[in-house]
Amino acid sequence: MAEPWEEDEAAGEIKKFMYMNRKAPYGTIYALESLEVVLIGAAFDQDVSLVFADDGVYEIVKNQSTDEIGMKNFSPTYRALEAYDVEKLYVLDTSLEERGLTEDDLLVDVEVVDAERLGELMEEQDVILSF
Amino acid sequence: MKYGIMVSEGPYTHEAADTAYNFTKAVLEKGHEVFRVFFYHDGMNVGTRLSVPPQDDRNITAKWIELAEQYDLDLVVCVAAAQRRGLLDDDEAKRHGKDASNIAPKFRISGLGQLIEAGIQSERLVVFGD
Numbered sequence: 001m002a003e004p005w006e007e008d009e010a011a012g013e014i015k016k017f018m019y020m021n022r023k024a025p026y027g028t029i030y031a032l033e034s035l036e037v038v039l040i041g042a043a044f045d046q047d048v049s050l051v052f053a054d055d056g057v058y059e060i061v062k063n064q065s066t067d068e069i070g071m072k073n074f075s076p077t078y079r080a081l082e083a084y085d086v087e088k089l090y091v092l093d094t095s096l097e098e099r100g101l102t103e104d105d106l107l108v109d110v111e112v113v114d115a116e117r118l119g120e121l122m123e124e125q126d127v128i129l130s131f
Numbered sequence: 132m133k134y135g136i137m138v139s140e141g142p143y144t145h146e147a148a149d150t151a152y153n154f155t156k157a158v159l160e161k162g163h164e165v166f167r168v169f170f171y172h173d174g175m176n177v178g179t180r181l182s183v184p185p186q187d188d189r190n191i192t193a194k195w196i197e198l199a200e201q202y203d204l205d206l207v208v209c210v211a212a213a214q215r216r217g218l219l220d221d222d223e224a225k226r227h228g229k230d231a232s233n234i235a236p237k238f239r240i241s242g243l244g245q246l247i248e249a250g251i252q253s254e255r256l257v258v259f260g261d
Contacts, residue, residue, distance in 0.1 A: 041244075
């Protein structure tokens with residue numbers, strides 16, 4: 001099987017990919033498997049944005065400890081995204097407010113946006129994957 | 132138009148596999164192209180050879196196989212999701228020392244890069260999930 005970087009890319013075309021994350025980690029697998037797509041996708045050098053909305057904001061909350069539930073704490077991986085050139089992370093403002101959270105509670109730098117701005121960002125995308 | 136299709140939920144538990152099928156069939160009948168159908172998360176369970184659903188209801192896997200045969204569709208199950216949940220082809224079974232493989236015909240196991248490629252190559256990637 002060819003490695004991602006060996007596969008024939010569409011003549012070097014760069015598309016805007018948005019990953020919409022709306023679910024909390026650990027309770028379901030979507031957060032983890034979404035992150036896996038982002039990491040593999042990084043090899044394709046596309047223009048990537050991550051959005052955390054609704055319970056998805058919990059994916060990037062600081063100080064996660066999973067010892068008692070016997071699951072792997074994968075939150076440090078969000079800090080490694082920068083090394084994969086994934087730097088555009090957005091959080092929906094109301095999702096933070098509804099959950100009593102602020103930017104200070106998050107383990108990565110994000111841009112907090114309102115629904116209108118998020119709508120604008122979504123309009124700009126070529127591909128939106130929803131998890 | 133060239134479409135990519137993503138199925139993110141398992142058969143029967145969610146309607147996603149049905150709706151994706153109906154959409155894919157409609158799109159093909161209208162003369163559009165479907166670059167790939169990628170099964171992720173529990174959606175990979177559509178690719179099992181071993182499902183025996185009740186006779187008086189639809190057989191989701193069989194419908195996808197038939198559609199794939201008719202239109203030469205590329206049905207791809209994500210290897211990471213499949214390994215986690217127990218769907219293997221012969222190579223995977225051999226590689227991981229398992230005593231059986233259970234992938235359905237017309238489905239193939241491959242990496243997440245296939246999903247990204249579908250996003251790049253398609254004009255629209257449509258996600259069917261929860």
